[in-house]
Amino acid sequence: MENKAIAKAFKLCSQLMELFNENPFRTKAMASASFKIDKLPFPAVDASLEELSEQPGIGKSTADKVLSLIHNGSFPELDKLIAKTPTGIMEMLSIKGLGPKKIQIIWHDLGIETVGELLYACNENRLVEAKGFGLKTQEEIRKAIEFANAAQGLFLYAKAEKVAMPFMQRLATTFPDAMHTFTGEFRRKCEIISSVDILTSAPIAEVAQMLANDDSYTLLEQFDASIQFTDVYAGKYQLLFTSAKEFAIDLLISTGSDAHLQQLKALQDPLPNGQTETEIYQALGLKYIAPELREGLREVQWAKEDKLPELINFADLKGTLHNHSTYSDGVHSLAQMASYCKDQLGLEYLGICDHSKTAVYANGLSIERLAEQWKEIDLLNEQLAPFKIFKGIESDILADGSLDYPDEILQQFDFVVASVHSNLRMDEEKATQRLIKAIENPYTTMLGHPTGRLLLSRAGYPLDFKKVIDACAAHAVVIEINANPLRLDLDWRWQQYALEKGVILSVNPDAHRTEGLLDMHYGIYAARKGGLSAPHCLNALTKDEIETYFSNRRKNNTK
DNA sequence: GCCGTTTTCGGCCCGACTGTTTTCAGTCG
Structure with a gap:
């Protein structure tokens, strides 16, 4: 069991305790244990009971519960709480804007026990009657439920990948003579997946038998040439069966989005067959189009004119910018983050961007603690040379669009990532103006996660993307592709516009621990979907090049 | 429930923002 899952269980426990009005200090201790474990x-x-209870915020009692979670999947107190909570009430806890206190009122005063009933009550204007609720709250809750409903049955790419890879492995081992490959949304590296699609030339009857013999799979539907099933994680799969002869054309047809296929069919219908996808594209008079691009934007036109971008690869990345350390809310120290980059990833540099002072919840850096961090960076840079740590900051963009430190501090950073973390519910005009003001700040090097979205969990604030991107172009501000699989923000659908305007993009992991740096893989997938090539990616610059880039930017500031 | 003593129990307690109030409670990052 991973720390994240353990932390989640404690969080749930604390929420349920609050829901049932248990001792607020015990409730709080539970929430803080969740935070600490995360x-x-x-x-x-890997830890013993003693090692766990030595951690600040974790006592003997909590350590016992952790061990119980690891060995039994739960602990008695949590089980009891869950047993007396209707499932609908549990579901409400995961809806943004609803906490234990509001749910208490919904449950006890309004007698509502399911999310469906709650949505109905919002539509009937019945929530406004409850104490502490008004029109705006009702509307926010209605929107949040609709967002959650739309997310039903969908998975983050990263989550789908975790179950898809072992299944593919198993298919390949069981049917070594057949061809198998991922296709559909998964092969296109879509940020959100409705089903993991696999094309195979294995015999359908034997594959069906393999699935039927394994309890961990549940058959949904079987047709002549396809099987749909789910696994224990509720991940949905679709197996498509074909012959070796038709493999290439079926791969091409099952990979592309509807819009992409329509554009191909406009060239020739029905599509020609071939030995490989490259051959088929050639027969259509096109260059080979990478699966990530097959979304029906402009790739077919590009392929016709031989203007397809040379898509960026993970190996093109020379460094990483926008990462956290224990100076704010990261898990690993500066030294640990740096040596992971240097030794495990073979990178030339690490940009450290801990949170700025306004982000109190994330242990944001006061000016005094900044000085401390800079001293340590200087020391590490001596020890790790030629590897370099760049002094950055993830500066909060305040409500009015200003940055979080005075100019005399801002000018001392190698680079500044400006991001919004609070006040997420602005309308489009205000949110756009706020970002533009931050972009116009001469010390802003880069705009962090532009919309603040959390995929399948929270919509971003609305933005006029054209205006924001145009402002970045005008002020030579880089836009981040936040590589966290929950964000992938800037969205790939807007990257082409940014690239046309000459905006440089940066694939940033926003890592809060060493393993988080690997999220850059997901960022690369998103960047490839957007058509990014290495020359337009900031962290594909070598250490020397980016040093020059930063110093030129700073010279321009002082003019 | 955790911590730090006052060694056996009492004190703990993000803060900004928002929407609801008419002075504050709930939620979030």
Whole structure:
């Protein structure tokens, strides 16, 4: 069991305790244990009871519960709480804007026990009657439920990948003579997946038998040439069966989006067959189009004119910018983050961007603590040379669009990532103006996660993307592709516009621990979907090049 | 429930923002 899952269980426990009005200090202790476990720099499964209870915020009682979670999947107190909570009430806890206190009122005063009933009550204007609720709250809750409903049955790419890879492995081992490959949304590296699609030339009857013999799979539907099933994680799969002869054309047809296929069919219908996808594209008079691009934007036109971008690869990245350390809310120290980059990833540099002072919840850096961090960076840079740590900051964009430190501090950073973390519910005009003001700040090097969205969990604030991107172009501000699989923000659908305007993009992991740096893989997928090539990616610059880039930017500031 | 003593129990307690109030409670990052 991973620390994240353990932390989640404690969070749930604390929410349920609050829901049932248990001792607020015990409730709080539970919430703080959740927070602490999430931030442990080692896996809890490897720790002993003593080691766990030595951690600040974790006592003997909590350590016992952690061990129980690891060995039994739960602990008695949590089980009891869950047993007396209707499932609908549990579901409400995961809806943004609803906490234990509001749910208490919904449950006890309004007698509502399911999310469906709650949505109905919003539509009937019945929530406004409840104490502490008004029109705006009702509307926010209605929107949040609709967002959650739309997310039903969908998975983050990263989550789908976790179950898809072992299944593919198994298929390949069981049917070594057949061809198998991912296709559909998964092969296109879509940020959100409705089903993991696999094309195979294995015999359908035998594959069906393999699935039927394994309890961990549940058959949904079987047709002549396809099987749909789910696994224990509720991940949905679609197996498409074909012959070796038709493999290439079926791969091409099952990979592309509807819009992409329509554009191909406009060239020739029905599509020609071939030995490989490259051959088929050639027969259509096109260059080979990478699966990530097959979304029906402009790739077919590009392929016709031989203007397809040379898509960026993970290996093109020379460094990483926008990362956290224990100076704010990261799990690993500066030194740990740096040596991971240097030794494990073979990178030339690390940009450290801990949170700025306004982000109190994330232990944001006061000016005094900044000085401390800079001293340590200087020391590490001596020890690790030629590897370099760049002094950055993730500066909060305040409500009015200004940055978080006075100019004399801002000018001392190598680079500044400006991001919004609070006040997320602005309308489009205000939110756009706020970002533009931050972009116009001469010390802003880069705009962090532009919309603040959390995929399948929270919509971003609305933005006039054209205006924001145009402002970045005008002020030579880089836009981040936040590589966290929950964000992938800037969205790939807007990257082409940014690239046309000459905006440089940066694939940033926003890592809060060493393993988080690997999220850059997801960022690369999103960047490839957007058509990014290495020359337009900031962290594909070598250390020397980016040093020059930063110093030129700073010279321009002082003019 | 955790911590730090006052060694056996009492004190703990993000803060900004928002929407609801008419002085504050709930939620979030």
